[in-house]
Amino acid sequence: MGCDGGTIPKRHELVKGPKKVEKVDKNAELIARWSYCALSQEKLRRPIVACELGRLYNKDAVIEYLLDKSAERPNTEVVVHIRGIKDVKELNLTDNPAWEGERSNSKGDRYEDLHCAMFICPVVGLEMNGKHKFCFLHTCGCVFSERALREVKTEICHKCGDPFQEDDIVILNGTKEEVEKLQERMMEKRAKAKASKKSKKNKPAETISKSEEVKECAASSKAGSSEPKAPTENGSDSGGSSDPGPSTSTSTSKVKKPAGAPGSKRSIQDMEEKSEAYKSLFTSHSTAKRTKDQTSNWVTHTPYHF
Structure with a gap:
């Protein structure tokens, strides 16, 4: 059976078979992961940062995301684990001397090496193009x-000569298994950091509670220590009075503190160690007291007499 124009269709044009699985170009995938944010x-472009999962970003793009997380951006699920600028590390990269930049291939009249990378390993000299595994030190x-x-x-x-441990090594653009291990680490x-912060916060509270307990113990010990009871005038305790009737109310007489005891009021004129000239400075001295002839029998609002 022919179509318009007398053409004869073939079988693959009439019968629909299974769709072919589209294959991703490996070179394009490597360039997208190692040359793009x-x-x-x-x-x-510098400065370039990397997260704890080994992904590469432009630092300005990460800062813009952290400043406004509500803005609609593509690939935001890639940076969900980044809470702040401390969760990324700026990379100290080594430039590739064979890299000529983008202007060298602007004319299109020469061979373009897709595997030529911007950066290399400073020890071995391998190019950071995705064919070899690269890692960075988190320190x-x-x-x-x-x-x-x-x-x-x-x-x-x-x-740079800084010391590091095995836990500080992070693989860049690793496989799924490597990314899962990095995520667990x-x-x-983060769990250890939270625990250490809680312990630091609880330490000052514990020290305060301990100091309060020490103060309470000291106060209770002072209250528990019994002081000697002062005898009354009758020579017996206040609670041991046996006089009946109204005499019981007057049996508890006030205890007079000695003159030298702390807290007791002592007249300066009674102090034997003070000189007579020093005692005369106070109004309680005999020279400061007036006689009946010097005092007047009338009082004004502002008396000027002496």
Whole structure:
């Protein structure tokens, strides 16, 4: 059976078969992961930062996201775990001397090497294009290839000399399994940080409670220590009076404190250690008292007599 124009259709044009699975170009995928920001999808440019899961971002894109999280942006699920600027680390990258930039291929009359990267490993010299595993140190931010850290085993950074541990090594753009391990490590670190903050907050409260307990113990010990009871005028205790009738009300006489006891009022004129000239300065001295002839029998509002 022919169509208009006398053409004869073939079988694959009439019978619909299963759809072919679209394959992702590996080169395009590597370029997208290693040359473009995971958040803004723009080309990576300094300063470049990386999160605890090993993803690469432009620092200005992360700052814009943190300043306004309500704005509608693509790929926001990639940065959900970033709570602040402290959750990312600025990378200390080594430039590739063979990298000529974007202007070299503007004419299109020469071969374009897609695997030529902007940065390289400072130890081995491998290009950071995705074909080799790269990692960075969370302490200093220096970037190295995994081969360099595996062949040259050391606990000091090859570039800046800062010490590091195995937990400080973060793989850049790792596989799903590696990302899951990094996520577990990130959650453990955050849980430990929360626990340490709670312990620091509880320490001052514990010290305050302990000091209050010590003060209460001291006060109770002072209250518990019994002081000697002062005898009454009759020579017996206030509670031991046996006189009946109204004499019981007057049996508890006031105890007179000695003159030298603290808190007792003592006249300056009674102090033997003070001189007579010092005692004469006060109105309680005999020279300051007036006789009947010096006092007047009338009082005015503002008396000027002496």
